[in-house]
Amino acid sequence: MRKFDLLEKLEVYQIDILIYLSNVGGTTTKKELLRHLDIGNYFLSKLLEELMTSAKKSNDCFSIEVNKHTIIFQTKPDYSLHTLYNELIIHAPKYTILEELLLCGTIDVTRLCEKIGISHSTYFRKINELNILLNEFDLTIQNGSLLGSELQIRFFYVSLYSVTDPKHQLKAPNVDPRIYETANHIQQLLGSPMSVLARKKLIIYLSLLKRRNAQKTIPDFSELEPFFNNKSDICSQKRFVNALKNSRLFKKINETLGSFLVYYSFKMPPDEIILLLLFMLGEDIIPANSHCLKELDLIERYSRFFIQTLNNEFFDFMKTCYPNTCLNNYHRSTLQYYLNSISYRHLIFKGHIDSYWELNYTEQEKTIHSESIQHFVNYLKEKYPVIFVDPTHDTVLITKYAHALSFYEECVKIKISVGIFIEGDLLCKKKFTDQWIKYVGLNTFAEAGPFAPNQFYDLVISNVDCSYLKKRGKYFFFLTNYNEKKDFSDLDQLLYKIYSS
Template sequence: MKIDVFLDKKEATQIDIIRQLLFHAGKMPSKALAEQVGLTQNALKDYLADIVQMCQTLGERFELTLEAKEVRLAFSSDINLNKILLTYLNSSLGYQILEFVFKHKKFSTFQLTQEFSSSEATIFRKLRDLNNSLRIFNIGIKNGQLVGDELQIRYFYYQFYLLVDSGFSSTDLAVTKLMAQLQPEFQQSFSKIARKRMGCWLFVTRHRLQVANSDYTRLTQIHDRFEADQLYQMIQNIIPEYFQQTVNFVGKYEGAMFYCFLITFDIIGEDNFARYDLLRRKKISTAVLDTFSREMIVMHYGYQKLSISDEKGLTYRLSQIHAQAFYFQGQLTSYETDRLMQYYQQHVTSEIAILISNLIEISQELLDIEASRHHFLWLNYASILIAIDLSLHENVSVGIDLTNLSVLGHSLYYFLLAELSSLTQVHFEKYRQHQYYDLILTTTKKAISVKDNYYYMSEFLSAYDIAQIKSKIKAIKHQKNNC
């Protein structure tokens, strides 16, 4: 779910206008853009004016123009979509209500009307919209308070505040102190992004300790399942004592919630997790699934063995996917997951597609998770497998021989590289005698000799030649990696 859903309808449409322009390289026919976002062309003009008014002070330059029936967008490098989105969110009623209910244990509709200078009808409508959006996280706002599983509430607000990047610090004393307590167990230093995530989780936790409800149903199951795990035991010893210094009462499940966070969101790093993986309880369903999935993937590639380092990284990434699927419901993003899904689908081979389906089937069986997690699992498995597939592909070596062009050959070599730079897994270099190349690009004044790995250019940098070279390289790639 995109965080845009917390915007009012008009503001969400304005963000959609900017996003569509970004997807189309900053320019679109006004008619096509209006149809895409569901507006008349007259209404589109008004929306464009509102966007300019909102965004023109965000950086050095923000330009959004409508000329000759074409809309153009351009802005300076100190502006991006995330900065624009946060500006809209900060001024939206939905965002402000979410912040208010997070900080208050109980509240009344009258309080909300006074706080945000809005009518009861507006508040009721906005609460209804928010509850529709929060349903995917299995939480809601009811009877003047946040309701739902406490772990889910913290997970939602962790994602929420991490995206808006406000309210917390990764360098405050609380984060540093907890890091120091965990450091003897995890000898490798925590990364900068891990510290940021830790700061956000602790920020959410401190607020919820003051106002939390008592719905710990799922945490009871987690506690029972992991109580014999060594890492879990260590956290259960550290976390209650850590929070007792700031609040009077710390519940028995604080360690369980922190454990879920720690092993899900890339906090401890590959090396630390590898050490933990040697000692963790192998009968835990997530541990069983991590091992089973890794073996399925390793077997899929057969003779193309993954290195020990590759397998370690694979296990770590799988563990986070399975932990998130098992412990948490819903996902909040700033990007379009459907568009990302389409991109990955274009790069998934039939063999990988079958492997993904098998992995999902096993995951749903071992973790007993809902079918709604299918999209999440597919996208993350696809990401892992495509990366492995590409990393195992052999590079195509291309030698470029332009010596026949004399002085011009030196500069034209770089022009040719620029034309072909978008090709991945291809190594280009100036031709060296006695060096093997999968393909040699050249020009010649002599009669063409019949050699499979030569391509003789007809007209330097012609569109025809470039297309033919790309096609030939693609064929060589396929042959090298599928024979």
């Protein structure tokens, strides 16, 4: 599902106009815009009128000036298209319908149509459009209610709110202070600060939990299918869930969430803790350096969880592609965390909301469809066919595997060793040595440090043209000026030449 699928046709064109204007420097002619959009004069005039109305409502955060032949677009420094994009979405009929389902549990069609200003026939057309989008999440709207597994419903709304960023709903006093307290307590239990995005997702989740309990729309979990959306290894999934119920993390979360629900006089369903823990695993809520990960690793091993199998397959494949290479402990633990994360997400949830307006897939597609990653994916499809069951959902996993492969390649790639020797007074020497180390470090294939007399380098960089220094490197680069642009340009060419040789 793409974020802009929630917009109406008119709004899609409006965003397209602003993106085009931004890309060309803010000014263009009507003729160029008509050619870009492939529309007529009347429709363009209507679009520009709507944009000028939006500009007035933005308190002059952006402006559209229409002259006889030209159009000028300007924004304040702290205002972005992302902000306008989200404002358009949260006022779109499809988004309003989704929010009504969340806030009220069910839809009163007549009242909602009056609120949005649409007819009944338009409402039902929007429901059909939404059901096409929601199918990716195994959700559907029927008789004014959202149907699907409880975890999928929560996952969908967390995803939706994460990409549309309804800040007014996530700030005090709009968020119950008790929710913030519970999020803080969970963070303490994890023993490490959560990322900003992880904390935001957890707050949204707890807000959803409170609201759905108040609406009494949470179904009996005992009547549901297994918690995992993907049925690749149901036996290991059951073993994992049972082991998770006996973990220290489960007991701590149980106490925290129990206090949260009791405060509102809500009953604690038997598997509510499991839902929260699975959500946390699938949405990267648990930090990479949390002490809880050690216990989770033991649980995965004990239950012979399928994620361990997938990770081992990936590392074995990388060893085949890059024999005689080895990751250091830091890189391996980082990659292990990432692989766990993408596997949990793929196995637990279904669906994805692309938060970008227009993503440039050129380089990404090259990576995804590169020979290596395609070979790995084909191998998994043949050996574990139940992993890949939905092309749209599978693309997200394949893309993330491509990122993992790229990370592995970067880690094992042999880097060019560079020694920096700057002559001068103490402060200048330190300043310019650090400057050049930092600049060389911008290249992923080079690693620089202060010159060491007992070391031999691929390249020595210095402001002193000295035969001794030249002998300590395969190549020597003489600085004409510490920060002259020509030095940067020439050095880039030399580094690339060394790397390519």
